[in-house]
Amino acid sequence: MKKKTIAIDMDGVLADIESQLIEHYNNAYGANLTKESIQGLSEEIAFGNRDLLRGILNKDNFFRTLPVMPDAVESLLALQENFEIFIVSAATEFPVSLAEKVAWLGEHFPFIKWENIVLCGSKRIINTDYLIDDHCKNLDYCMGKPIMFKAFHNVNQTHHVRVNNWKEAVAVLNATL
Incomplete structure (x- = not known):
């Protein structure tokens, strides 16, 4: 299956x-x-x-040194059992970030294969069953089911399913199985 x-x-x-x-x-x-x-x-x-x-x-090492969100690593490991995961970033807006993001993923999420990393401009081309993102500009064009991850800039937006953290995201996705 x-x-x-x-x-x-x-x-x-x-x-x-x-x-x-x-x-x-x-x-x-x-x-x-x-x-x-x-x-x-x-x-x-x-x-x-x-x-x-x-x-x-655009500062060197800005993206390379980002902290990992709480429970993100464990959540992706658990989700990988039932879902195929793609990491998608609109990284071409900040070209300095491309190599930094790949290195960051390699350090913190080494179980994500390089084939499942998509660095792009617009996310409108992404055609997955689910998209977890913090920006409505990406979620509004989602071909599958959008899931909004809480961020300071989206707290007043209510037109997508919202999760506040990774534990909630896993619960929402596991409920679809």
Whole structure:
């Protein structure tokens, strides 16, 4: 029997980009942002403007040193028993991130084969049974069933199934078996 497929975003879903952005932003600009202070804000509003944000995201080693989201490794290992997992990242927006993301996945998720890593621009081409992502711009075009992973910038969006963490994501997906 063919396994169902899941496409899983990296930043904000597997990798804790929120903590890293806050730390880099506060260090670079002498700010005092916290996770609580940016809840419900867009990325551009939370971090000043798009140019400032892009400057942080284009720094060497930014993506290579992202913390792993709690329970992500164990969750993917468990999901792999019943699903084929693809890691999908719109990485071409930040070309410096391409090699860093591959190295990061190799370190933290060595059980994900290279064939199941998709670094792309638009995720509209992704055709899996499920897509777990933190951005509606990707979920709105999902060909399968979208699952929104909670992030500061999407807390006020309610038009997709939402999970707050990896334990909830596993429960939602296992309920479909």
